[in-house]
Amino acid sequence: MKTPGRILAEKVAGAGASGRFSVRSGNLPIWCPGCGYYGIHQGINDAIRRLGLPHHEVVTVSGIGCAGRYPFFADTYGLHTVHGRALPVSTGVKLANPKLTVFAVGGDGDGLAIGGGHLPHICRRDVNVNYILFDNSIYGLTKGQPSPSSPTGFRTKTSPAGTTEAPLNPTLMVLSYGATFVARLFAGDPEGITAALVEGIGHEGFSFFHVYSSCVTFDKEFKTWANLNRRIHPVPRDLDRGDRKAAIGHVLDDDFSMGVIYRA
């Protein structure tokens, strides 16, 4: 029987032949309609295509969560690991075969909570892995709990009175960990994601892409599309992108500037 999903998959496969979706597998994302992750997906696809990377020489490693499902939707080699461990596994993949282009992808819970201990170490090792942090500041797959990047006072089913913890700032963290390529991006701007990825993939070393996204299903008050659209703006032109101190100063002052912030 042809389910609506199957029909759509066939259409996508057909579109693949035309070149438009060539990096997508025949499997459609399971993300909710309106999810920011579609935009990130498109941004990555376009970057792979623009660089002309052969799909079989790309490996996408993920952990667990809505973002963790990403490898199933990409026509690359994929490795959907366990919760929080995309970074060490991707380290193993890259060191095993340096010719491969390796993406690590995952959400804010995966990368900042359970997997947060790995982030400083991939930075200091400067492994040539491209880590894309899908940050919607919420646990979506478990139906809406606060994450380490949720704002203080965030009300969810496990924090009915509002959270008391302060949010982490992943961009600031990796800058202080010594990351050699740092960009902050917006899921609503796939072209911006593509541009930063094209630059970051070319960077010999660890590249960090912090992508702000919206969870349309479980977050109605904080990182909504309306709020994000209102507040984001480009990284100032006069920021010296080779100056870590300046980058840290800038990120301390500004939570919503988008673009490449630092490059060693």
Next chain:
Amino acid sequence: MRAIDLTVEICGMSGDGTIAAGALLNAAMAKTGLSVMAFDTYPAEIRGFGRCVTRSRIGDESMVALADRTQVLISLDDEQSRSRIPFLEPDATVFLDSRPPALVAEGQSLAAHVEPENSLIGVPFGDLSSQVAGSKRSKNIVALGAFAGAFGVPPEAFREVITVKFRSKGGKVVDVNVQCFDAGYRYVHENHPDRVTGLLSPKEGAGTGDRQLLSGSVAISRGALDAGVKRYFGYPITPATPIMEYLARALPERGGAVVQMEDEISSIGAVLGSFYAGTRAMTATSGPGFALMTELITHGVMAEIPAVIVNAQRGGPSTGLPTKTEQSDLQAAVFGGPGDSARIVLAPTDVCECYRYTAGSFRLAEKYQTPVIVLTDFFLNNRVETVTLAPAAEQEIADGNVYPDESKKGGYRRYEITESGISPRSVPGQEGFTYSATGLEHAETGLPDYTPENHMSMSEKRQRKIAGALRDLPAPEEFGDDGPLDVGVVAWGSTFGSALEAVLRARAEGMKAGTLKIVTLFPYHADRIRSFMARCRRVLIPELNMDGQLANLVGHLNSEEVIRLNRVTGVPLSPREIYEKIRELGG
């Protein structure tokens, strides 16, 4: 019959150079062509908090276990050495410092406590060291000189190993230590000429041949190197660290790399990532680290990714006894983790097997697309033996990967259900065979699929695959004879050597005893184990754990309850303990 079977202990406070002296003794004895098996015990703290003891069994035939009794005690510290008196043979020889550095209270000296039949040889270790080296630091070397002098060990053997040990510190340090050795040697000849024997003088034609003095850890490392391991990811933990230290020097010379990761989780993660991308990798850890690896090990089972993990067991649970030996991780290795996660578990029983089965585990991991756990223990990793390593056979280390046929391009199903359970596995870089590996239950394509039929058939496939590996795994070996036995000892890991020695002793006394060595813990050779047990009136399973973990695993194969001998004292089970149990059961 052995002409020489001498157990020598060196005992001191940590910081006395006890362990260093033991290593020199072992190396020198191996140089003279004798067989050595030696094991040290020491406290977890680096210096100043506890007793260090090295035990070296020296013989003219190869040996399978440490001895129960000590014939020679070299004391670097009276107070610590008193604790060793109960282990001495009645006619043991005791070397002690005749002018100990601190005042020893009356009645506290070693001399006041040893048995009257013990032969005491007093040598002013500290004073001689001070005279030659300007400090008492080389008293351990003086003591070795005294031992060599009394037992007729050729001084060249010691001078050679002392030179090797101190070479990196410069010629002056070498000279001073050789002089300290000579001072001890000379002192015994001048002051105790009546005690000088030629027991350890080399026999005509004795030579080391191709024998080497190796620890289990080094044998494991060499096995991995000979199998072509390219990456090592690890996190320091006693007693597995020496493997990482060895490979950190050896692997880069062979174009490989060692990466010290941030924890054990990332270590096994990187190993899986490496094998996923087609490159042999390994990690080594001990109980607490192994526990952290468990989730990713089951990911390797589910996603069918090879991995090689050494678990050098120590006392547990939790942080447990970091510097003591135990065999209490069998259940964790075989069953640890969520879900039905069958994997291959091998437990070498001696240093040669550490080499051979580590080398062979890479091909097994690739062929059966599964984590392979090499389960050793503190005793096995840290003891040294004089061994002859037969290089790993080509068919045991060859590429085990089964790659997909080019004809499958376009319609590749990574987890295709096959009779053997083995589905051809592509590696990144192979065009036309992209897929996603996942820890979710998945269909043949690799896509998530939780339907009842799929989970059943995929679980059966994985189980079939591991069960089918049995034909490639080392089968149990029987020792004794083919007839009915009064007592059959089933043993694994480092305890097997003691079991074998105990059985040989019992047989020499006319008892009908035999033993079965089990190396493959999972999957296991049920038929072979059952048929051995069937011809034993009583089955004894000695292990260094409280649960009787091997007994729990294979005890059901016997028609009646197996007898368990469980010890968790932190030291190896001695042949005598097993022998006494055999006597009790056989009578």
